[in-house]
Amino acid sequence: MDERQALAAFAALGQEHRLRVVRALVTAGPDGLAAGVIAETVGVAGTNLSFHLKELSHAGLITSRREGKSVIYSAAYAGLSDLVQFLMRDCCQGHPEVCNPAVAALAACDCTTGDTLHA
Amino acid sequence: MDERQALAAFAALGQEHRLRVVRALVTAGPDGLAAGVIAETVGVAGTNLSFHLKELSHAGLITSRREGKSVIYSAAYAGLSDLVQFLMRDCCQGHPEVCNPAVAALAACDCTTGDTLHA
DNA sequence: CCTACATATCAACTTCTGTTGAAACGTAGA
DNA sequence: TCTACGTTTCAACAGAAGTTGATATGTAGG
Numbered sequence: 594m595d596e597r598q599a600l601a602a603f604a605a606l607g608q609e610h611r612l613r614v615v616r617a618l619v620t621a622g623p624d625g626l627a628a629g630v631i632a633e634t635v636g637v638a639g640t641n642l643s644f645h646l647k648e649l650s651h652a653g654l655i656t657s658r659r660e661g662k663s664v665i666y667s668a669a670y671a672g673l674s675d676l677v678q679f680l681m682r683d684c685c686q687g688h689p690e691v692c693n694p695a696v697a698a699l700a701a702c703d704c705t706t707g708d709t710l711h712a
Numbered sequence: 713m714d715e716r717q718a719l720a721a722f723a724a725l726g727q728e729h730r731l732r733v734v735r736a737l738v739t740a741g742p743d744g745l746a747a748g749v750i751a752e753t754v755g756v757a758g759t760n761l762s763f764h765l766k767e768l769s770h771a772g773l774i775t776s777r778r779e780g781k782s783v784i785y786s787a788a789y790a791g792l793s794d795l796v797q798f799l800m801r802d803c804c805q806g807h808p809e810v811c812n813p814a815v816a817a818l819a820a821c822d823c824t825t826g827d828t829l830h831a
Numbered sequence: 832c833c834t835a836c837a838t839a840t841c842a843a844c845t846t847c848t849g850t851t852g853a854a855a856c857g858t859a860g861a
Numbered sequence: 862t863c864t865a866c867g868t869t870t871c872a873a874c875a876g877a878a879g880t881t882g883a884t885a886t887g888t889a890g891g
Contacts, residue, residue: 596731604726608849612719628868641850643869662858662867673799680796727879747838760880762839781837781888 594675598653602676605652610637611645615654618668625667627660713794717772721795724771729756730764734773737787744786746779 594602606612613635618626626634632642646666649655653672658665713721725731732754737745745753751761765785768774772791777784 600726600728600731602726603722603731607719607721607723607726609719610849612715612722638851639868640852640870644849647869659858659868662865664868677796677799680792680799729879757881758838759840759882763879766839778888783838 594679599676599679601652602654602672605649605654608645610635610641611649614642614645614649614666615668615673618655618666619673621667623667625658625665627663627665629663631666713798718795718798720771721773721791724768724773727764729754729760730768733761733764733768733785734787734792737774737785738792740786742786744777744784746782746784748782750785 606615614631617631617634628642628646629639631646632639635642637645646655646657650657650666653675654669655666655672656669657667725734733750736750736753747761747765748758750765751758754761756764765774765776769776769785772794773788774785774791775788776786
């Protein structure tokens with residue numbers, strides 16, 4: 594991920610409605626959510642939501658697929674990971690003390706063991 | 713870190729000049745950089761830089777201290793870590809497959825060992 | 832105290848971003 | 862094919878964000 598992409602991703606996440614969309618989609622998991630459901634969840638008019646979804650999609654943070662009449666959106670896990678990696682890369686330029694709290698955060702997350710409470 | 717703070721941080725990072733400021737400060741390390749030096753590095757007029765520095769400071773991503781005539785800015789490592797933790801928290805809501813690439817990214821970074829090539 | 836230097840504040844302007852309503856597109860069922 | 866439904870596109874508007882130049886604040890040295 595280059596600066597241009599990271600910039601787009603950060604800008605996308607720096608907007609209330611879009612951040613909520615991403616959180617909703619990440620929570621929803623790989624199955625994703627229909628545009629209408631997202632609109633209801635986030636509390637945004639359909640017309641407006643479409644604008645934000647396009648922006649998030651362009652930033653590589655979400656993906657979409659059509660299913661019948663509905664369009665299903667889901668989180669682009671790879672894009673999110675790339676963004677984290679971009680932050681990590683910045684943080685590690687000679688200063689491990691920055692990364693250590695992040696490591697601790699990951700350690701506290703069950704993901705590191707692959708044995709989550711939720712799965 | 714709550715949504716409001718994360719929003720401010722993401723919005724701050726979603727701006728070309730501010731992202732460069734943060735990268736420059738993280739690279740510079742705890743010693744930080746004088747405002748004038750940052751202006752020269754990033755290529756922004758002093759007046760304008762002051763605006764961006766205030767925004768970054770308000771977002772909790774940088775801190776400042778006065779040293780003689782100069783004001784020295786440095787990266788707020790805690791703030792950056794909190795942001796990573798916020799992303800991690802979102803990613804881990806029942807879906808470890810999102811976090812795993814991030815874990816891999818950290819593993820590739822020398823920070824995890826505390827024995828960096830740079831230190 | 833006066834000057835020079837570094838940075839911050841202010842007001843004005845410009846540009847971009849987000850929102851809205853109307854209309855178009857694509858899909859499924861009668 | 863006609864209608865209903867879900868979603869997207871378009872044009873217009875309102876408001877926010879970034880830039881700029883002039884001015885003010887604070888600090889060090891003569």
